[in-house]
Amino acid sequence: KQEVTQIPAALSVPEGENLVLNCSFTDSAIYNLQWFRQDPGKGLTSLLLIQSSQREQTSGRLNASLDKSSGRSTLYIAASQPGDSATYLCAVMVSGGSNYKLTFGKGTLLTVNP
Amino acid sequence: ETGVTQSPTHLIKTRGQQVTLRCSSQSGHNTVSWYQQALGQGPQFIFQYYREEENGRGNFPPRFSGLQFPNYSSELNVNALELDDSALYLCASSLEISGNEQFFGPGTRLTVL
Numbered sequence: 001k002q003e004v005t006q007i008p009a010a011l012s013v014p015e016g017e018n019l020v021l022n023c024s025f026t027d028s029a030i031y032n033l034q035w036f037r038q039d040p041g042k043g044l045t046s047l048l049l050i051q052s053s054q055r056e057q058t059s060g061r062l063n064a065s066l067d068k069s070s071g072r073s074t075l076y077i078a079a080s081q082p083g084d085s086a087t088y089l090c091a092v093m094v095s096g097g098s099n100y101k102l103t104f105g106k107g108t109l110l111t112v113n114p
Numbered sequence: 115e116t117g118v119t120q121s122p123t124h125l126i127k128t129r130g131q132q133v134t135l136r137c138s139s140q141s142g143h144n145t146v147s148w149y150q151q152a153l154g155q156g157p158q159f160i161f162q163y164y165r166e167e168e169n170g171r172g173n174f175p176p177r178f179s180g181l182q183f184p185n186y187s188s189e190l191n192v193n194a195l196e197l198d199d200s201a202l203y204l205c206a207s208s209l210e211i212s213g214n215e216q217f218f219g220p221g222t223r224l225t226v227l
Contacts, residue, residue, distance in 0.1 A: 004156070031213030043204060043220040044157075052213075089156055093213055099170030100213050101147060102206075104156030 002027045002094050006105035013080055014113050021075040021108045023090030028068050031093040031100065035064050035075050038087045038107070047088075048075070080112045116141055118207050118219035126225045127195050135190040135222045139207030145169075146188040147216060148180060151202040163188055164211045192224075200226045 003026045013019050023033075032051050036044040048057045048064040050073070056065040063076040077084060087109050091102040119138045127133050139146050145164045149157035161171035163182035171178075177193040186207070192199055202223050206216035 032215070034215070036218075041202075041223070043202075044218045046215075046218070049215055091156070093216075095213075096170050099147075099162045099164075099211060100208075101159040101162060101170070101172070102149070102157070102216060103159070104149075106154070106156045 002030075002092060002103045004090060004092060004103050004105035006088075006090055006108050008108060009106070010109040010111075012111040012113065015080060015082060017080050017112075018076070018078050019080055019110070021077070021088050021090075021110070023073040023075070023105055025071045025073075025092050025103075027094065028071055029094065030068065031095065033064075033066050033073050034091050034093070034102070035062075035073075036089040036091065038089055040087075044089065077110075080110075082112045082114050085110055085112050118205060118217050120203075120205055120219040120222050122222060123220070124223045124225075126227060128227050129195055129197060131195050131226075132191065132193045133195060133224060135192075135203050135205075135224070137188045137190070137205035137207075137219055139186045139188070139205075140217050143207035143209050143217070144186050145208045145211050146182060146186065147206045147208070148188070148190050149204040149206065150174070151204060151221075152198075153201070157202075157204055160190070162211070169211055195226045197226050200224060 087107040148160040151157040159172040
């Protein structure tokens with residue numbers, strides 16, 4: 001059974017700091033890995049998707065890496081801003097026979113202080 | 115191109131009642147997956163529908179059921195509501211049952227009193 005763990009559970013940093021969020025998964029047989037942002041009481045906003053054959057993806061100040069063999073991914077946020085404050089979720093897509101489903105971690109709650 | 119939409123945004127029910135949540139998939143997408151997100155947790159897979167047939171489900175009891183219509187929109191029905199059913203319900207659509215990206219709707223917040 002695939003399990004996804006995110007460390008740390010919560011992180012508080014001053015504005016302008018670079019930071020790294022970690023995600024690990026137990027089964028390397030994944031199709032892709034996705035990072036999401038979730039604001040309080042809201043739905044999911046997709047940030048980056050990395051296919052299983054890729055090593056990293058970049059979008060603006062965000063960079064996500066994937067090491068499938070070791071079951072790890074990191075989300076790097078450069079020059080953090082108060083607007084980056086949110087919960088960040090990592091999810092891996094796995095096959096459950098005929099279906100393809102996402103297995104999520106519990107998230108990292110990020111607070112960026114002005 | 116219209117994204118994934120869900121209705122209603124919020125609703126409040128009492129224990130034992132039944133509820134129906136609705137999802138319209140993104141244009142051209144024929145696969146819909148439903149997830150439940152309890153407070154402080156990551157979303158959990160409920161089930162997936164492909165071309166009007168259930169195509170796998172997670173660890174949820176039979177009182178969670180669904181439908182998919184010819185236009186690929188979908189419903190999630192929950193019978194005999196329990197307090198623990200209070201959660202954010204998310205639907206996601208994708209193209210075909212493959213490892214393609216799933217696109218999420220804004221969710222429906224269900225509160226069971």
